[in-house]
Amino acid sequence: MNSLAQPHKWERFFWPVLTAGVFLAVWQFSVVWSHTKVFPSPHDVEKGLISLARKNVLWFDIVDSLRRVAIGYSAAAILGIPLGLILGWYPAANQVVNPAMQILRPISPIAWIPLSIIFFGVGDNAAIFLIFLGSFFPIVVACIDGVSNVPSMFRRAGRNFGLSPAQLLLKVVFPAALPRIIIGLRISLGIAWLVVVAAEMIAVDSGLGYLVIDSRNSGKHYDLVVAAMLMIGVIGLILDLGFRWLERIRSVRWGFRHES
Amino acid sequence: MLETKLSVEHVNMVFTRDAKSMPVLEEIDLDVRTGEFLCIVGPSGCGKSTLLNLMGGFLPPTSGSIRIDGEIVRGPDPRRIFVFQERGVFPWLTVEGNIGFGLFKLSRAERDRRIAHYIQMVGLKGFEQTYPNELSGGMKQRLEVARALAVDPDVLFLDEPFGALDSITRLTMRSELLRIWETERNTIIFVTHDIDEAVQLADRVAVMSNRPGRIQQIVDIDIPHPRDINSPRYLELRAGIYKQIGLAHQI
Amino acid sequence: MRLRPLAFLGALLLLWQIAVSRHPGHLLPGPLEVLRGIFELAQHGLLLKYIVASLFRVTWGFALAAVLAIPLGLLIGWYSRAEMAFNPLIQILRPISPLAWIPIAILWFGVGDLAAIFLIFLCCFFPLLLTAIQAVRSIPEVYVNAGRNFGLSPTAMVAHVLYPAVIPQLIIGLRITLGVAWLVVVAAEMIAVSSGLGFLIVDARNAGNRYDLVVAGMVMIGIIGWLLDIGMRSLERVKSFRWGYSED
Numbered sequence: 142m143n144s145l146a147q148p149h150k151w152e153r154f155f156w157p158v159l160t161a162g163v164f165l166a167v168w169q170f171s172v173v174w175s176h177t178k179v180f181p182s183p184h185d186v187e188k189g190l191i192s193l194a195r196k197n198v199l200w201f202d203i204v205d206s207l208r209r210v211a212i213g214y215s216a217a218a219i220l221g222i223p224l225g226l227i228l229g230w231y232p233a234a235n236q237v238v239n240p241a242m243q244i245l246r247p248i249s250p251i252a253w254i255p256l257s258i259i260f261f262g263v264g265d266n267a268a269i270f271l272i273f274l275g276s277f278f279p280i281v282v283a284c285i286d287g288v289s290n291v292p293s294m295f296r297r298a299g300r301n302f303g304l305s306p307a308q309l310l311l312k313v314v315f316p317a318a319l320p321r322i323i324i325g326l327r328i329s330l331g332i333a334w335l336v337v338v339a340a341e342m343i344a345v346d347s348g349l350g351y352l353v354i355d356s357r358n359s360g361k362h363y364d365l366v367v368a369a370m371l372m373i374g375v376i377g378l379i380l381d382l383g384f385r386w387l388e389r390i391r392s393v394r395w396g397f398r399h400e401s
Numbered sequence: 402m403l404e405t406k407l408s409v410e411h412v413n414m415v416f417t418r419d420a421k422s423m424p425v426l427e428e429i430d431l432d433v434r435t436g437e438f439l440c441i442v443g444p445s446g447c448g449k450s451t452l453l454n455l456m457g458g459f460l461p462p463t464s465g466s467i468r469i470d471g472e473i474v475r476g477p478d479p480r481r482i483f484v485f486q487e488r489g490v491f492p493w494l495t496v497e498g499n500i501g502f503g504l505f506k507l508s509r510a511e512r513d514r515r516i517a518h519y520i521q522m523v524g525l526k527g528f529e530q531t532y533p534n535e536l537s538g539g540m541k542q543r544l545e546v547a548r549a550l551a552v553d554p555d556v557l558f559l560d561e562p563f564g565a566l567d568s569i570t571r572l573t574m575r576s577e578l579l580r581i582w583e584t585e586r587n588t589i590i591f592v593t594h595d596i597d598e599a600v601q602l603a604d605r606v607a608v609m610s611n612r613p614g615r616i617q618q619i620v621d622i623d624i625p626h627p628r629d630i631n632s633p634r635y636l637e638l639r640a641g642i643y644k645q646i647g648l649a650h651q652i
Numbered sequence: 653m654r655l656r657p658l659a660f661l662g663a664l665l666l667l668w669q670i671a672v673s674r675h676p677g678h679l680l681p682g683p684l685e686v687l688r689g690i691f692e693l694a695q696h697g698l699l700l701k702y703i704v705a706s707l708f709r710v711t712w713g714f715a716l717a718a719v720l721a722i723p724l725g726l727l728i729g730w731y732s733r734a735e736m737a738f739n740p741l742i743q744i745l746r747p748i749s750p751l752a753w754i755p756i757a758i759l760w761f762g763v764g765d766l767a768a769i770f771l772i773f774l775c776c777f778f779p780l781l782l783t784a785i786q787a788v789r790s791i792p793e794v795y796v797n798a799g800r801n802f803g804l805s806p807t808a809m810v811a812h813v814l815y816p817a818v819i820p821q822l823i824i825g826l827r828i829t830l831g832v833a834w835l836v837v838v839a840a841e842m843i844a845v846s847s848g849l850g851f852l853i854v855d856a857r858n859a860g861n862r863y864d865l866v867v868a869g870m871v872m873i874g875i876i877g878w879l880l881d882i883g884m885r886s887l888e889r890v891k892s893f894r895w896g897y898s899e900d
Contacts, residue, residue, distance in 0.1 A: 247877020377747020
């Protein structure tokens with residue numbers, strides 16, 4: 142985009158490595174220079190990670206967090222996609238339900254914690270409910286968006302070839318809306334990952350979020366705190382990349398503008 | 402005597418929006434013969450696309466009726482297929498998938514046979530597994546025609562199908578369409594604002610006036626195919642239509 | 653026609669009230685109790701105070717994030733080498749929930765407003781950064797080439813090519829991020845401060861199981877979040893920004 146010459150291939154590795162190196166160096170340097178007793182250096186974090194891995198605590202926490210996300214997110218998708226498709230297909234229904242959704246949507250899942258504890262008690266189910274809440278609305282909105290943006294030409298062609306309304310929905314509207322639905326699913330998974338960490342900090346006692354809080358509360362082990370944060374970031378990234386890989390499947394690829 | 406395939410009787414079309422009514426078509430009377438290639442030309446906004454939509458059954462007329470084979474048109478039907486510009490092909494299906502789209506009622510063997518036949522006919526052999534976003538504009542247009550033909554329709558409606566193509570591809574596509582029509586002999590109703598296109602392709606040309614659209618004149622193009630675009634008769638017919646629309650023929 | 657959504661809401665409220673009256677010992681409050689709770693808060697002057705506190709934190713965190721992230725993002729989007737350099741770092745930091753930063757926030761800022769604002773800043777920073785990067789990258793090259801063709805100086809390029817081209821996308825990004833900020837402020841307040849709507853929810857429960865106030869807080873959160881969204885959407889409609897929405 143700029144006026145400099147095209148970057149070379151090796152630069153794709155050089156620059157990020159350089160930045161990461163500078164970042165770590167600055168971090169290490171500031172820890173040393175400020176004589177902090179509490180804030181960990183990169184080296185401390187590395188040691189912390191290894192000790193967590195050795196004690197198997199890390200793996201159990203990762204599995205717990207992923208499990209909660211899997212259940213809450215799947216429930217949101219299974220309920221949200223059909224609802225979103227219907228609301229997108231019948232704009233009248235959408236008009237009726239929309240204001241209620243617009244008011245419920247800005248209420249952070251975290252704000253639902255007291256209520257969810259009433260219904261589910263403290264524990265896994267409450268956390269899963271929160272994840273469900275956080276994932277549900279983005280999925281519904283993306284489906285509505287996808288369906289209502291199907292070009293009318295496609296629907297007309299479908300009717301022209303003699304498709305019944307059910308066939309039209311299945312064979313034309315759904316495939317045409319799929320790219321946007323997938324984007325919604327990807328964003329929603331990202332949100333689910335944010336919510337699980339938050340939910341675990343408050344309502345349960347296992348998982349990566351709990352690890353973050355617990356490491357601090359039980360002795361100010363900030364090296365473990367940062368180690369846990371790092372794991373959260375890496376796994377969240379892997380989930381996101383997994384989805385982007387899905388977007389390359391040929392029968393949906395047409396709906397995405399791909400950056401090189 | 403050729404029989405009438407499609408007849409438009411006293412059709413009027415008025416659009417109402419926000420209590421304002423906009424007459425778009427006025428007293429359209431038109432008979433289309435079986436196997437005929439009819440072009441509808443007119444200036445932008447004269448309602449020719451609306452007329453086509455009415456014939457295809459996508460809109461009900463405000464008054465009057467449209468009959469195909471004697472029956473009143475009540476809605477879209479696979480016996481009368483609409484061909485849009487190439488944007489109408491389904492991007493999530495391959496070439497094969499698109500052509501086979503309307504064939505879901507047939508047996509597997511019959512469907513495959515037809516797909517192969519029409520891929521061959523429109524010249525897309527070798528691209529069976531290709532997705533539309535990898536095809537050129539002309540190829541996508543041919544794909545859409547193949548998809549329409551595969552269900553063996555009686556009538557084909559084409560709404561400025563070559564409008565988005567460059568002029569060279571357009572010329573190629575016109576001869577392709579004629580070639581296909583001469584084999585299949587469906588009834589074709591073709592809307593265009595390009596008068597040359599109409600005179601090159603059609604048996605008859607219906608010239609429409611400005612909004613509210615009326616049929617001003619129906620011109621018989623009595624030149625046999627292949628047509629020489631330098632022949633005096635061609636130029637004469639073309640000039641006549643230009644004059645009808647009120648355009649000077651010198652720039 | 654306009655009444656139907658209201659009727660739907662009314663029906664939901666009615667169902668809620670019925671469900672609650674059939675389970676008298678249940679902790680969940682009905683809509684009437686919630687309404688009384690809202691009035692109680694308003695009477696004590698707490699309602700306004702808490703709303704203002706939450707909005708205050710959101711405004712500061714959001715504004716700081718916007719002021720830093722947008723220019724930075726525009727720069728990174730413009731220079732492909734910069735994007736190569738920073739992208740991996742951004743991609744790893746982004747999925748870390750702002751709440752996971754709480755221990756660090758408390759370490760650096762102590763418990764209080766600053767920590768909450770820091771969390772809001774964090775949750776707004778990355779989405780705005782990415783929006784700005786994306787906005788620059790999607791400027792059609794013809795505009796840039798036209799600018800160069802006419803010999804525009806760098807300042808003129810920014811003012812006449814870059815800025816108008818990215819504004820529509822930036823505004824949408826700002827709206828969405830404001831919604832995220834509103835979600836996070838509630839969470840941040842439940843943990844790190846002693847005022848605001850998030851705090852209300854936690855405190856009402858802890859100091860006596862006042863679930864009517866809990867739900868009252870939730871309702872206020874929902875309504876204000878909705879109003880913020882509507883406000884931002886009306887900004888999108890301002891005519892001079894509208895050229896980006898021609899597809900609508």
